[in-house]
Amino acid sequence: MPTKRPKLALAAAGVAIVAALAILFWPEAGRGAAASSGAAPVRTAAAVQSSGAPVGLPGLPAGAGQEERARLLAEQYRNADQAYCSYHASTKYPVSSRPIAEHPDQVYPNQPVVEIQPMRGEGGRGADPNVLVQTSQSRVFMVAGEAVAFSLRAVNAQGGALPLVVTRAVAGGMTFGASRPAAQVSLPFADDGAGADPVGGDSHFAALLAPAQTSLAQFNGTIRTEVRYTVNGRAGVALFDVNYSPEVPATWAGQAREVIEDGSLSYVLKADVRQAGRYIVTGRVDDAKGKPFALATFNDVLRAGPNDIRLTVFGKLLHDKAPAMPLTLRDVDGYLLKENVDPDRALMPRLAGRVVAGKPHPLRSFSDTEYAGEERTRHLAEFANDASRAKDALAAFDPARPLPASQCDASAVK
Template sequence: MPFERPGRGRLRRWGALLLVLALLAAIVRVALRDREQSLPPAAGSAGAAAQAPRFFGQVDSQPAAALPGERARRRQQLVDNYALADHTYCSYREGSMYPAHSRPMSQNTDQAYPNQPVLETNPMRGDDRRAHPDILLHTSQSRVYLAAGEAVALTLRAVEPDGTPVPLVVTRAVAAGIVGTGERPTPQVPLAFADDGANPDPVAGDGAYAAVLAPAQTGLAGFHGTIRTQVLYAAGGKNGVLIFDVIHSPKLPAVWTGTPREVLEDGSLAFVLRADVRQPGRYVVTGRIDDAKGRPFALATFNEVLGPGPNEIKLVVFGKLMHDGGPALPLTLRDVDGYLLKENVDPDRELMPRLEGPLLTSRVRSLEGVADAEWASEERTRHLSEFAKDRRGAAAALAAFDPSQPLPPGACGPVR
């Protein structure tokens, strides 16, 4: 007997039932048609038609003028269809005006300052995981991703909801790598939290405790993955627990070489960096672009496959973005980070050394030679063509239904 997936018999029964219902509906339609043909002429008047029995799916054959409510509903449906098609076309056109590798910083504000510490304020959590809202814990960590040789500064401080400091004592702090089931556990590395004014604690005796985790100087130097630091402490007569997580990359897949330079290419400004690639693969590199007033202006991204040895990495500020954004020139490249993307593994990246602070200020002082054309690609052209066709079709359907009314204005110009 051939194998039959569960539910297939039920689908067959439903199909048979639907077939029977369709036959019954056809019989009813034929019977009603014969009945109407046998009625005297008066019975075929509008009044008799209004009293005739109706059934599901029946289409009213009366002129639209006799049903103003139905006509209004149909017109509103066509208006909504046109509005959706217009919104889709205009949104895609505006959103793809600049390429994905060169975007306004206003659309990526969370990436403007990647090297700022991560600050959080949360209710204290006891070792029983219960929250204590009468005590708040201010925490910070200087970074989340650690390349080989980098360190992270961790701090914590307890206060009451009104800001009054709460005496705090760190009783134990241990860092260890998170491993999968069946994997060998990593060494546990003790951390010394102190409030002594020494780096990274800026002020002694202020109730804020700080410590530094430098995996390269510990038994975690070769660990690739998430390192979790568990801090046990006492505050306000209660015992609490706190977790800090960082993602560590123990080896460098590529290193930076040479001096950055600039080039005006294809009507866009490109900052060019050089890297010596030790492990070939797909690299993702991101740089921040500020204008002459220090305003974060653009986010430039490189995403390409690199072979081994010397390579150039171009971080591009698209020409039209420079025209539309009106930045104060010259532009400055700063805070570059990058990684080798690794698919189907966890962690999914190996980090390059980060380049912190300003790296290069462009010599370009005007928009001469900078193009003002929208981004063009085969994919964008194809999508715009399809969305424009949908927009024209929706406009034509609305105009044909009600020629006396003008089309609603398009969000990005008239329909052509």
């Protein structure tokens, strides 16, 4: 029963998706920005009728009647307008500072992973819906010096505990192809109230894996723990996966602090970088009531030596959501990104729990201006041009027909 690995990939602005939708529903959307200023003007319906020539508007069937062509032009405008409005709304904050509601899997990264599934035999065969096996593990990603706790128990459909006996439990590094097989480590699962098991005799069997203290200390990658057990004489198997990083590319150094700069709230963390490269660092921000509010991300190249890492809560995000102040930064994790290798990252030690308790800053301390990066500005201009051309084409085809209203909210002004 492999565990689910949390997503660490960053939130994208959605440019490609929105553009693809625009092109899909309105064929001219992808060519709007490239159209030259000397393009032939769209002719009105009256001019076309007087000339006797076919309308020939882009993307419209040549044999369509006037009503059908007007409907298609209106649909093209609505799709182009929607593309603009959707992109405008989704990019008013930078990707480095987003509402945490957009990333529900990132809210509490250090909570145990708990699953309950029907008992399964070797290779997932022989599922028994009358025997449910509950498993948990304290973490999925590990750095050198950390340990992970595993547990499992068996219950019936009503939740009553069933007698479970662990017959064998081993942990080993997963290798592929011509890679040399990694060593295996035996894990003692017990229900004695000691070690990883908090309560003895409650039918929860638990074990602790600390790779740095075993022959897996230098293994880099996925470590799989295979637990074989029996319930009422029937054999079953459970699997636990962790991603282990024995190298530490950077460590945290010094006290983190909160500052207001460029109209936003930033948390400045100090790091001692041993390996230069691109680092991805993520922190969670809660409001004064403990409600998760924002996900702040750092994504940049760091040189070797002392560095400042800034996790920023964008000013407009603060204005729009108006969280209860003061804010708290918690649960910071980071890694050195490696390209074209597996594993693709070397983990930094995590900062679990509260990292910075902020001050109750008034909202007037922050800017209410939308994000205005070069890429966003360029794409907004392209989408606005596409919508404008579609609107002009509809108006020229039938000046008497009312134009569809824009789907943008009042703040999205072309």
